[in-house]
Each structure stands twice: as structure tokens, then as C-alpha cells.
Amino acid sequence: MKGRVFSGARPTGKQHIGNYLGAIQNYVKLQDEYECIYCIVDIHALTTLEDLDQLQPNIREMMLDWLAAGLDPEKSILFVQSHVPEVTELHTLLSMITPLGWLLRVPTFKEKARQQPENVNYGLVGYPVLQTADIILYKANMVPVGEDQLPHLELAREIVRRFNNLIAPVFPEPQAKLTTAPMIRGLDGQNKMSKSLDNHIELAATPKETEKRIKTAFTDPQRKFRTDPGRPEVCNVYDLHGFYDSEKLEEISQQCRAATIGCVDCKKMLSKEINNAMEPFRERRAEIAMRSGYLEEVMADGAERAGVIAKETIREVKEKMCLL
């Protein structure tokens, strides 16, 4: 049997170049070799989403991004988390064997609790348990993710080991799969690029929007004037050139150090490169968006195929937990 791949992303906004370079490019590649299941995790989005009216539009936009990036519903199962409700049942069952101490230690829980002190909800603590349920409901062996997800993956493996020891050996231990760009910094130059930090460049942005966003990017803070020599090694704009413009990287580095180009020029070049790279994606996306009823069809078909696997796993888990 081919190995199984699972990954998910939160519908908190459109996909950005960090998502693409860190995760989606692997989603696409793995489709030819593995049985792949990709999920828009709408329940996870509820832990932080303030504007619920945005949820359905976000789901559609994300599916469009995925399809335009090369995810193929003929090869992979593409679905929305809440459309296969067995995941919530597995989440509840896993919560009975997951020590609370493990969850309270998770760095993202502490971070979210700091970011939204007025809304430290129960779902935030249980986030990694639901994520584990997402993955193991499909008995996935491999999980393509960005570096920020490694602690969650490690926890998923611990929960699996605990389940397999305490109850019965049902689940494989899922392995993380990183790309060569597992952590893209955001336009603030400090944090990881992230939808919810609004420091991102959307794949689907127009060329003008992309240029405008990149203009706001932080560069070397010591370079105050155009004539100051720059330090490419601390500059995120320089790093981004590496992904879109790698042949010119050495030249850009020298010009920056010699102050023969300024940050404005350097950002203009980057905008151009990103816009060139994204042009086919944007065309495909517009074309798919025109197909009436197509997204609904993809999501319904994905949920149906995912549901068959999910039901079988839940039956097995309930049997092992003496619930049948």
C-alpha cells in the first residue's frame, strides 16, 4: 500500500507565500507518490476567528488557492474538516488519554493565550488533540508542514504512542515532512509570516497589491540612508529574493553591501520576481473561480471519500475502547 499523507490549514485568510514555500509545494509534489488527504480545518479556525461571517468565504478562497497551486481532486482528497464530523468524536476519545500537562506546555498555546487574553478558550488548549485526531483518523504516515508545526507533530506522536500502549496498537506514528524553506519570515522581518499577524503576501494578490505590501517590508534597521551599506544577512527582503531570484542573489548581496542599490530598488525587483512567478497561478485561479458549482463539487466529493476512511477508523477505535 502507498503511504498516506495528511495535512491541514486554517481558513483564516488567503494562502500566502510562507504557506506555499513551507507546505503547499510539498502537498503538490507528494500527490504523485502517496495517497494524499488535504483538509481545510474550519473547526481549528474557530479558536481564534473573531468574524464568523468570514469563515465560509475564507474556505472557498483557500480551496481556490489550493486548486490553483496544483492540488488535484482526481489525485487527492480535498475536504473541509467539519464535513467529516467523526474527527470530533476521535478528538473526545483522545482527550481521555491525553495528560493536561502536555497540552499546557505547548508553546503555541502559551503564545495564543498571550495574544488573546480575553479569549483563552478550551479549544485552544485542546488544539493539538484535535490536530492529532485530524491526522490519525486517516492513519497518515506523513504530514507536510512548516517548521512552526513541529512541536504539534511531536505531541501527536506522543499521543499516538500513549494510545497504542494504553489501548491497542491502532495508529502509525506520523512523521513531519519539511520543505527546504520551512520558516518564511513575515514583512515585519521578525515573526514568521502568518495570516493572523497580517505580515504576509497573499499568493492571489494583484501585482499592485503585492508591490504595495512589499514596500512596507522591514529591511536592515541599521541602513538609514540610501548611501549606507546594507547587511543582506539580516534582511528578510534579501532572503525572499533567494526563493524567487536565486541566480541574482550574489549580485544583489554585493550591490546592497556597496550601497549601489537601495532598499526601494531591491523591493521593486522582488515585487517583479514574485509577480512573474505568480502569474500562471493567478490566471489558473481566476479560471477555476469562474466554474460555477465546481468548488462545492470538489468539497462534497472529498468529504464523501474522507468519510469512508474516517468511519472505519472510528469503528476500530470504539471497539478497542470497549464502546461497542
Ligand code: ATP
Ligand atoms: P494562522 O496565522 O491563522 O495560524 P498561518 O499563516 O500560520 O495562519 P496555517 O494555516 O496555520 O497558516 O498553516 C498552514 C501551513 O503552512 C502549515 O503547515 C504551516 O506550518 C505552514 N506555514 C505557515 N506559515 C509558514 C511560514 N511562515 N513559513 C513556512 N511555513 C509556514
Ligand code: MG
Ligand atoms: Mg498557523
